Amino acid sequence: MARIGIFIDGMGGSIPAPFREKIVSVIRGLPEIAFSVEEENLASPGALQRMAEHLKAEEVDRAVILGGSPKLYETSFNKFGYPVLLNPYLLTVANLKEQTLQAVANEEEAVEKARKMMIKAIHLASSSGPIESRSLPLTPQTLVIGGGITGIAIALALARSGIQVYLLEKGKHLGGKALELRRFYNRPEEVQKWVEEKVSEISRNSRITVISETELKRLDGHLGRFQATVRKANGTEAVLSPSAIVVATGYEVERNRKGIYGHRSFISFAEMETLLAENEIPSLLRNGKRVESVAFLLGEVNGDVKIDSINAVKQSLLLQEAFQCQTVILCKDLKVSSDGMERLYRRARERGALFIKFEEPPKLSIVNGQIQVDVKDTSAIRKEDEWPLSILSDLIVLSDALIPNPETENLCRILGLHRGNRGFFMEDNPQLLRVRSNRRGIFVAGGCRFPQEVSETLNEAGATAQEVIALLSGGIYPYDLSVAEVDPEKCAVCLTCPRLCPHSAITVEKYAEKNIYITPGIGEGVKWGAARVDPVACYGCGICVGECPAKAITLRHQPDELIYAQMNLSD
Amino acid sequence: MTVAKELAQSGVSALLIERDPSLGGLAASFCCKASESCNKCFACVADKRVLEIRNGPSISILTQTELTGLKGGPGAYNVSLKNGKGRMDIDVSAIVIAAGVDPFDASLKAEYGYGRYKNVITARDLDEMLRLRGKLFCPSDGRLPKTVAFFQCVGSRDESIGNLYCSQVCCAYALRLIKAIRYQYPETKAAFLYMDIQPAGASFDQFLNSCRQDKGIRLIRSLPSKVYHSPLSDGLRVRFVDPLKGEVAEEPFDLIVLSVGLVLRKDSKSLARLFNLNFNEEGFFAPPPAQTGVFITGACSGPKDIDRSIIHAKSIACTVQQYLKGRS
Incomplete structure (x- = not known):
């Protein structure tokens, strides 16, 4: 049995007192309720303080807010600090103002709808579990793929901010497509000289390691723990372990x-x-x-x-x-x-x-x-x-047509990135930021995303560098475990989820001893593991949960039972 | 806002000064221009950014505050601020100017009759109409227009008013508005009168093709010369060269939307004087030398859409950090 504390928010008169009285009378009849308190304006620092004190004094383990939009409380928590000792996932909000009072004209119906919503919220609160927060240490190391002007500009900006950079170039020299240009349209200096200056600055910078005549062959791991296997033209391989990766492989001209x-x-x-x-x-x-x-x-x-x-x-x-x-x-x-x-x-x-x-x-x-x-x-x-x-x-x-590099397709496969319009690298949701890719910790910039004019590309390079710096400068990546999780005992290693995951967060690894098959015909000792979701790389979208044929995947913060609880289907 | 947020994220304390009562500037006043799917107008991004900044803990924000004075030198400036509560002086290491732009005053193009004819509005007015009133109508009588004409390059690429530059945002802006209107009001036909279709970008080709395929949108390469108005019926006739017919044509339209360009805000002159800033050929702020510790970002350094302003701001945030690092 959970002990639930209920907070009714009057929202400065938006939820009138007679309505609140009716709600209170409904609450009285429900189990698991420890107490209910009314506040005139819950989203104020004083009320939040009192809320914390109440929760502590009554020793409740769940809390429900009946009031306005969850966004409102999130905002005030951000502003005044999260006052509650409870794990944030144990706090539920029912939006009575917008979803009952404003949505239903008839008062009786409104009370009835509010009752249903409250019961759902209470169900939800009593069946949720806490979700813990973790943090991942990040070393200031970045791999920049492509030594064109974008790669050069990003490498220099990162190095100046104290980040170690590996600059990977498949050709012999840095410079890329810019070397075909002689003059800028909007600057007096010559392109070649300008590139030479930048390249010599790179060679003088001890934080940048230029690895030329080298290509990326394989990538394992996720943000903070990438393992990049690179192969030189002479066949020697090396493994780099950057925290983040920037792809700046440019474009190609098709004649x-x-x-x-x-x-x-x-x-x-x-x-x-x-x-x-x-x-x-x-x-x-x-x-x-x-x-x-x-x-x-x-x-x-x-x-x-x-x-x-x-x-x-x-x-x-x-x-x-x-x-x-x-x-x-x-x-x-x-x-x-x-x-x-x-x-x-x-x-x-x-x-x-x-x-x-x-x-x-x-x-x-x-x-x-x-x-x-x-x-x-x-x-x-x-x-x-x-x-x-x-x-x-x-x-x-x-x-001539500007087309993606011929190796873009292959690189996409290695990096687990998506290709967009005309086959260039696709940015993640363009509304977030166009240099982010579909994978956390991997960025795309410059001509490999879309061919642009030099000064625009340089702006994009600066923005990418800023993104990487913002990600790595804290030294840790904080995240909570509101992500998908695979039950290795149920997983049949059908590989549905790694193919579907839009963020390439799922890999099949041998991490659970319980799920070992021995298939007749291919020899003994051949072992399979199970799919594994990397909690740092997972965005918690739930696609794999819906698609898993074995129902082996659950969203930790939104398991099926919780959804059923909200739908009143739990019994 | 973006610069302040990026700097705060990297542990640099930032103070955001805004003259208006609310954050967001011009970008926060736009309506969503989605049709059946998102058309990437970035209007919602501006709204989101305002929320992020407001909720973020580590940025101090002063709204309705103006800069009145500047003392000190590179790396150790002392700025004087004035707002309703009084005056204050604050020491800062670097200053980022993101003063933004204004839409061009369309009444300066007298031949289009903006300000005189009710049914000639700017794209900005149309945006406001859709955002605040939630519907499309002719301002004269409130009915739904059957035909809408969009005039491009009003206040851009125009020597007669001294704006010899492309505002870079209006083509995409107008086309997105047309798309949104066509989606909501399929019975309304639109004409897009232009010089060159400017925008470029990863998904623009598809977007433009979908406009070309739409039978209700006519893309006409011709800038209109004059708008005639009938005081009796409130009807509007547009005179332009019809490239299909190969003759000068006059066509009636219910509503005329002027795609106004971007100009530096009028009050930017005082900022320029304060910081000793130069203007570039186009009349926007020219970036001062890096060692001064004064940085320019966003559309006040040259016309930019929301997306490119954000990219530019992030890039400047990176430069500011390097500047601060180099000094300490």
Whole structure:
């Protein structure tokens, strides 16, 4: 038998006295009730103090609040401190104000509904058990996968905050895609120099260990206790044990050079960038031939990416100003939603760049060995003024599709992460924060989540670093055991739950001796373990509980009996 | 708010000063723009953040408080504050300015008739209508509009009013509003008049495609030149170039929504004077040198949506911590 203390909250008159009297008379007839107290405003520091004293004096082991929304009491507990000696899971709230008084017009019905709700709340209180809190020590060590600008920026920010960083890079050098760029659109410095500076800062920092020509092969464990197996190009393996992991593996460019696109006039943005850097002002030469006109064709492959527009306007300006080239930019929508881009766009137009915004993609054909671009000019007001335009230019810069790295799929499998739109790494609930992944302790940032412009990526890197610092700076991760738990005796190792778990919190381990099968045919001594939920990694969503065919999984804070108790189905 | 919360989480004591009576700023005044599923407008995130901050134990908050003076130098500033209760001076090591933005004053674009015609409203007004009144209606007579036109780039990308920048948020904002309206009121048709569709992002392509597929939404690349108003019927006619017909067209609409851009708050001038801040070409705050210990974050450093403001704020929180670490 539980001893339950009841607190009736008048909520400053929202639950009127006559109604409360009726409630009290209902309570009198119920078992297990130690006492009931009325308060005018329970969510105030004084009332909470009295509540604590009552609970102590009466030696009750459960408490029920009849009043407003549970959120309200949570807020006041946060504000004034949790006054109750009881475990928080032994306190139940019935929202009489919103769910009876405001929901039901007829007073008699309201009292009846309140009675039912109270009985449920009391059932719930008497059948709940305490849930203990734990904390996990965290060592300040992080693994950053990917040595592009995102990885570099994150590693530096973490190291400056006293966190040990392993920076994993599959190639020989750090820098990634940024090395294909020569100039920023919005900063005066050269990209290469800027990257070199950052890389040399990394090499001078004793907290950062750069592991190049190495890839992640295997990942075990969860937040705080990851075990990452990495393999070098020469085949040697090592195991790292970081507390948190940041994935910043960037994106890849997919070139379509089939058919007409194989023509020598087509080049990519990166090739144009190199061309601009290698040539001496004032004449631009390619394969010994002077380039006088350049067209930029921004296809629909990257309709949701801003980078191409920015690069096109930036390169076009350089071509016009330094090399006296005539430029044409053909696009569907010109993305200028980056700081300073509208001004750049304006400048390019003033210098004579032509912008053609098409609804239907332009037609390409080969005329006298040159590529001709046919497009309708949509800038004319009247239909009859709409001339078809044919553009013959020496070079055509083509936007290539930005796609996820080919190893993204494999990495997802190793890391237990999800892939989202177009196959990039998916952030967790985008409303929480876009750099968090579906697994606690693993973050995704930069181009591997979505290709962005450099300054935006750097902001994202800073935010990711901040997330990691916030997670690790306390030295511990506090959590309570309101999570799913597998009964190893019931578990049939069917592997349903590890596949379903959206947070990759379930693994099959041999941790219970009781569940050992010996299957005929595959030899004796082959042992199975059982599924195990890691309490730190578990979000307590309950999907595995619902799906487990053997009903071997329970939510510790919300077991079936508790749900039945609330539904009055317990007997 | 985000900076304060992040710093507090890492053990830096933070003082949050807000001039208005409530936290949240512009972001907290938006309505949810979900249709059948969430359209990621982040309005609820702002509300959640206010709750987190209010309930969080370790941040001191002063609302209805203004900054009146600044003394001292980098690393050891002394700020003077003034509120209803009186004045106070507080020593701080670093200052983060997140003064935010205002929506553009649409009455400056006189040809659209905002402020003169009742049924010309801003996207912000529409948002408020949906949030506070819970329904869509024409302000003139309260009936449900059958046709709504959204004008983009009102106060952005416009040299005539001196705002030569893209406000970066209004396309997505308007499209989400259209989506939400189309979901709630399927009989209402919407037209979206634009220059370029700007937003980019992981899920934007899908979102835009779903808008394109919706027969009740017309995306028209054309900025209207003028709104005509009939005083008798309160009807509105819009003059614009119709790219499909290839001619100048006039079309009646029941309601016109102006997608207003973002501008720095008017009172930011005094802040700039106080902190000796420079403005960038676009008229927003330029970040001061790192060693001054003054940091700029959020939309007052350049137009940003809620999501990117939060990312920027977290990133700045990281920089602030490094600054403080470097000094101690």
